[in-house]
Amino acid sequence: MNSQTIMVLSCHTHSLFWFRIDMMKSFLDKGYRVIAVGQEPEADWEKKFSEMGIRYRQLYAERNGTNPIKDLKTLKSIRKIIDEEKPDKIFCYQAKTVIYGCLAAHSRKIDEVYPLIAGLGSVFRGSGLKNQVIRKILKTEYRTALKHAQAVIFQNPDDMGCFVDQRIVSKEKCRMINGSGVDTAKFIPTALPEVPAFLMITRLIRDKGVQEYLDACRAIKKKFPAVRCLLVGPFDTNPSAIQPQELQKYIDDGSVEYFGEQSDVRPYLEQASVFVLPSYHEGTPKTVLEAMACGRAVITTDAPGCRETVEDSVNGLLIPIKDTEALVSAMEQLINNIPLCEQMGAEGRKIAVEKYDVNRVNADIANIMKL
Numbered sequence: 001m002n003s004q005t006i007m008v009l010s011c012h013t014h015s016l017f018w019f020r021i022d023m024m025k026s027f028l029d030k031g032y033r034v035i036a037v038g039q040e041p042e043a044d045w046e047k048k049f050s051e052m053g054i055r056y057r058q059l060y061a062e063r064n065g066t067n068p069i070k071d072l073k074t075l076k077s078i079r080k081i082i083d084e085e086k087p088d089k090i091f092c093y094q095a096k097t098v099i100y101g102c103l104a105a106h107s108r109k110i111d112e113v114y115p116l117i118a119g120l121g122s123v124f125r126g127s128g129l130k131n132q133v134i135r136k137i138l139k140t141e142y143r144t145a146l147k148h149a150q151a152v153i154f155q156n157p158d159d160m161g162c163f164v165d166q167r168i169v170s171k172e173k174c175r176m177i178n179g180s181g182v183d184t185a186k187f188i189p190t191a192l193p194e195v196p197a198f199l200m201i202t203r204l205i206r207d208k209g210v211q212e213y214l215d216a217c218r219a220i221k222k223k224f225p226a227v228r229c230l231l232v233g234p235f236d237t238n239p240s241a242i243q244p245q246e247l248q249k250y251i252d253d254g255s256v257e258y259f260g261e262q263s264d265v266r267p268y269l270e271q272a273s274v275f276v277l278p279s280y281h282e283g284t285p286k287t288v289l290e291a292m293a294c295g296r297a298v299i300t301t302d303a304p305g306c307r308e309t310v311e312d313s314v315n316g317l318l319i320p321i322k323d324t325e326a327l328v329s330a331m332e333q334l335i336n337n338i339p340l341c342e343q344m345g346a347e348g349r350k351i352a353v354e355k356y357d358v359n360r361v362n363a364d365i366a367n368i369m370k371l
Contacts, residue, residue: 019286074100158304219324284305
């Protein structure tokens with residue numbers, strides 16, 4: 001039995017539980033004690049994690065805030081948990097927990113810190129004076145923090161190239177993995193529905209392409225009234241979040257069927273012929289991998305993180321970002337060619353198994369972390 005402890009740090013507890021649970025289970029299987037650290041109250045999450053054999057701790061963090069006093073509180077919060085739990089290795093992801101996790105670990109003389117850069121957010125790709133100022137600060141913080149990392153893990157070559165080109169991290173320190181992986185034994189192919197149906201699963205923020213999806217669904221429903229357009233996912237606190245009243249207009253006119261946040265998305269993937277994610281940038285979108293594993297054709301953007309998952313016209317269609325017309329055209333193409341949907345879905349399943357299976361990805365992470 002291994003007596004060492006691995007701490008997994010995130011400033012979004014939902015993401016810890018839904019996106020990293022397979023990785024944490026693989027750590028347990030290797031005999032490590034695992035501590036999951038997120039921003040939600042321990043009273044709400046402790047039992048869920050403990051049922052998996054994982055200890056859960058709450059840190060103080062504001063995912064989208066820019067207040068330096070509050071960020072200092074995040075740093076102190078992580079230091080306190082490190083002092084109490086005494087981890088041997090730390091895996092961290094998301095900007096604030098990467099930066100302050102690396103700094104806190106260094107201050108406590110923990111050398112084995114493995115940050116994951118799981119996609120560059122709107123700050124890195126947006127415009128405007130405020131964005132430029134925040135980006136400059138963020139790059140400096142990343143550069144300082146990542147000096148103390150054993151290795152820096154990326155999910156796509158665009159993000160890695162960005163960090164290397166801007167001298168945020170040295171190329172020698174970079175490692176690449178194929179996203180978060182997908183459980184191909186849990187997400188399995190099912191028959192396509194008789195009536196064509198589209199599905200998007202996402203946090204409701206503009207950078208995910210939600211507005212383009214809503215507008216495309218409205219256009220599709222006018223031309224093909226029988227076609228279904230489904231939307232699954234929670235509202236969000238991100239500055240670019242879609243507001244409930246904005247979405248309600250599309251629900252009221254029948255453009256979309258909205259199902260809120262779901263703990264199990266498989267029943268919704270079963271109802272869909274095609275999965276849609278018109279995102280502006282991703283690390284590697286787990287929802288796309290789940291759709292591929294379920295044998296669904298995918299429409300996504302020719303954007304960092306998204307383009308890696310789809311070979312155009314093989315397992316789906318790639319479209320430009322922020323292009324509603326191109327999305328409508330792609331949706332129409334697949335409505336009019338159901339056999340193509342089936343063929344693309346079969347190819348997607350094959351790619352999911354051969355490249356993105358969660359066991360392969362977890363083995364890569366274990367190798368990087370010297371487990």
